[in-house]
Amino acid sequence: MKKNSKIYIAGHKGLVGSAIWKNLEAKGYTNLIGRTIDELDLMNPALVSAFFATEKPEYVFLAAAKVGGIVANNTYRAQFIYENLMIQNNIIHNAFVHGVKKLCFLGSTCIYPKEAPQPMREDCLLTSPLEYTNEPYAIAKIAGIKMCESYNIQYGTNFVSVMPTNLYGPNDNFNLETSHVLPALIRKIHLGLCLENGDWDSLRKDLNLRPIERINGTASETDILSVLTKYGVRKNANTVEVEIWGTGTPRREFLWSEEMADATVFVMENVNFSDTHNKGDKEIINTHINIGTGKDVSIKEVAEIIKTTIGFKGNLFFNTSKPDGTLKKLTNVDKIHQLGWKHQIEIEEGIEKIYRWYTNL
Numbered sequence: 001m002k003k004n005s006k007i008y009i010a011g012h013k014g015l016v017g018s019a020i021w022k023n024l025e026a027k028g029y030t031n032l033i034g035r036t037i038d039e040l041d042l043m044n045p046a047l048v049s050a051f052f053a054t055e056k057p058e059y060v061f062l063a064a065a066k067v068g069g070i071v072a073n074n075t076y077r078a079q080f081i082y083e084n085l086m087i088q089n090n091i092i093h094n095a096f097v098h099g100v101k102k103l104c105f106l107g108s109t110c111i112y113p114k115e116a117p118q119p120m121r122e123d124c125l126l127t128s129p130l131e132y133t134n135e136p137y138a139i140a141k142i143a144g145i146k147m148c149e150s151y152n153i154q155y156g157t158n159f160v161s162v163m164p165t166n167l168y169g170p171n172d173n174f175n176l177e178t179s180h181v182l183p184a185l186i187r188k189i190h191l192g193l194c195l196e197n198g199d200w201d202s203l204r205k206d207l208n209l210r211p212i213e214r215i216n217g218t219a220s221e222t223d224i225l226s227v228l229t230k231y232g233v234r235k236n237a238n239t240v241e242v243e244i245w246g247t248g249t250p251r252r253e254f255l256w257s258e259e260m261a262d263a264t265v266f267v268m269e270n271v272n273f274s275d276t277h278n279k280g281d282k283e284i285i286n287t288h289i290n291i292g293t294g295k296d297v298s299i300k301e302v303a304e305i306i307k308t309t310i311g312f313k314g315n316l317f318f319n320t321s322k323p324d325g326t327l328k329k330l331t332n333v334d335k336i337h338q339l340g341w342k343h344q345i346e347i348e349e350g351i352e353k354i355y356r357w358y359t360n361l
Contacts, residue, residue, distance in 0.1 A: 001059055001102075001269060006031045008057035010042065010091055011064030016106060016164070018171045019261035020061050027265065033057065043086040052094040059268065060095050060103040062088060062144075066137075067108075070245070070325050072178040073134040081136035088144040092159065096151050103159040104268050105148050107141040109253075109290065109331050110134045111163060119294065119332040122163075122286045131326045145288050152273045153284055160273055162264055165292035165331050168350065169257030170357050174210055176231045181299060182254060185244065185306050186351070186358060191233045192242040193312045209361060232319075240314035245322035248300030253292050253330050256345040256353070263291045266341045275339070292331035293343045302347070309351050 001007065007024065011017035012034030024032055033055055041047055042064055066083040073080055088105065095103045112120045113128040125145075130138045141163075148159035172183040179187070187206075194203035204217030207224065215227040225235065232243030267289065276287035297305075303316050336342075345353075 001029070003028045004031050005029070005058045006033065006056065007059045007061070008032075008055065009034050009061045009063060010087075011062075013171070014063060014065075014067075015167060015169060015172050015257050016260055016264070017061070017063035019169060019258045020063060020264055023258065023261040023265050042090060043083060045090050048090040048094050049097070052098040052100075056098060058101050060091065060100050061264065061268070062091050062103060062105045063264075064091070065106070067173070067180075068178040069180045069184060070133050070323065073137050074132075077136045080134075081140050084137060084140035085143060088140070088147065092144070092147050092151065095159070096155055096157050101158065102268060102272070103148070103157070104264055105144050105159060105161040106264065107144055107161055107163045107288065108137070109163050109165050109292070109329060110138045111142050111145070111288075112329070114326055118328050119330040120290070121332040122288055122290060122335060125286055125288070133323065133325055148273075149284060149287055152287075158273050160267055160271060160276060161288040162267055162291050163288050163331075164260045164263075165253040165255050165290070165329070167255055167257045167260050168354055170354070172257070172354065174358070176212055181252065182302060182351075183354075185303055186355060188231065188233050188242050188244075189303070189306050189310060189312050190355070190358065191228060192240045192314050193310055195228070195233065195235045196240045196312065196314050232317075240312075241317050242303075242312075242314060243317045243319050244299065244303055245319055246299065246324035247320050248303065248316075248318040249298055250324045250326065251296040251298050251328045251330065252302070253294070253296045254302070254347050254350065255292050255343060256350045259343050259345055260291055263336065263341050263343075267339070271339055289335050289339070290331040290333055291336055292333050293346075294331065294333040295346075296328065296330040297347055302351075305348060305351055306355070309348075310355055 009017050009021050012021050064087050114131040116124045145161045148161050151157045168182040173179045174183045174187045208217035212227045234241045277284050
């Protein structure tokens with residue numbers, strides 16, 4: 001990519017897209033374009049085609065997606081598979097039709113089987129059944145990988161796919177109805193701290209920024225306490241308790257979103273489709289690239305790190321009647337290391353950084 005190349009970041013307001021935009025600007029790229037959901041409905045084929053015909057981007061980062069945590073994935077199964085398939089089909093196909101030089105498709109490590117050998121290598125894709133709770137989302141992302149591979153093989157395009165592990169960072173989703181585990185824990189423990197300290201000003205500020213089921217900071221204390229209780233932040237006689245789904249034993253790998261952006265830009269600058277497989281292979285498969293830290297931590301350990309970081313002294317209650325999801329999800333990151341990229345930010349530093357970002361909003 002040249003510094004004045006026209007680069008389209010689909011999903012440029014989201015967690016990863018905004019970090020990619022920031023990374024590109026910092027590296028001197030000057031011709032970035034993005035469209036909000038109100039400006040361009042990526043599920044509408046005619047509108048996406050018209051956008052590509054008019055704007056003629058040379059490079060595309062496909063970071064737009066419908067995403068959510070275990071509850072959202074399991075509840076909105078039809079929306080997760082339909083919306084993600086539509087978004088990626090429209091963008092990938094139009095990138096081919098309109099001669100985009102390179103596209104980077106961002107997926108997720110939930111593409112791997114529930115019982116995948118740990119750490120998960122790229123070649124364990126499609127070797128056994130997926131985790132049920134996020135199966136529709138995973139199938140959509142697998143379809144995106146295969147679409148990129150297929151267009152490359154048939155049409156000679158240069159579309160690469162990267163599979164990030166669990167991400168967190170600035171512009172994350174802290175909606176307790178749809179968020180992933182780490183931002184949900186950050187917010188719930190922060191709200192618990194506010195209750196613990198009797199800091200109603202901070203609590204109301206939080207709810208004004210991010211209402212919960214339409215309950216904002218102007219609501220009565222009774223209504224606020226009621227909705228917090230529903231989402232597992234409870235004030236008892238002598239303490240405050242924060243409920244966490246599951247046993248706390250599942251292990252997860254977490255990557256700072258700005259590092260994911262750096263890895264993605266690195267791939268776009270340095271890696272072509274031909275670099276992702278052995279030349280002469282009769283079957284070109286598993287060309288995607290895992291992006292992660294290669295290190296994992298239990299949900300309980302994450303919660304304890306957050307608790308210590310923000311100074312919450314209440315109780316953490318693990319509701320074992322709720323699902324754990326996959327017990328271990330750790331990526332093998334040998335491929336991205338061999339290509340020349342490695343993470344720098346560890347989980348303790350990342351939690352401190354995201355909490356500072358969250359409370360300074």
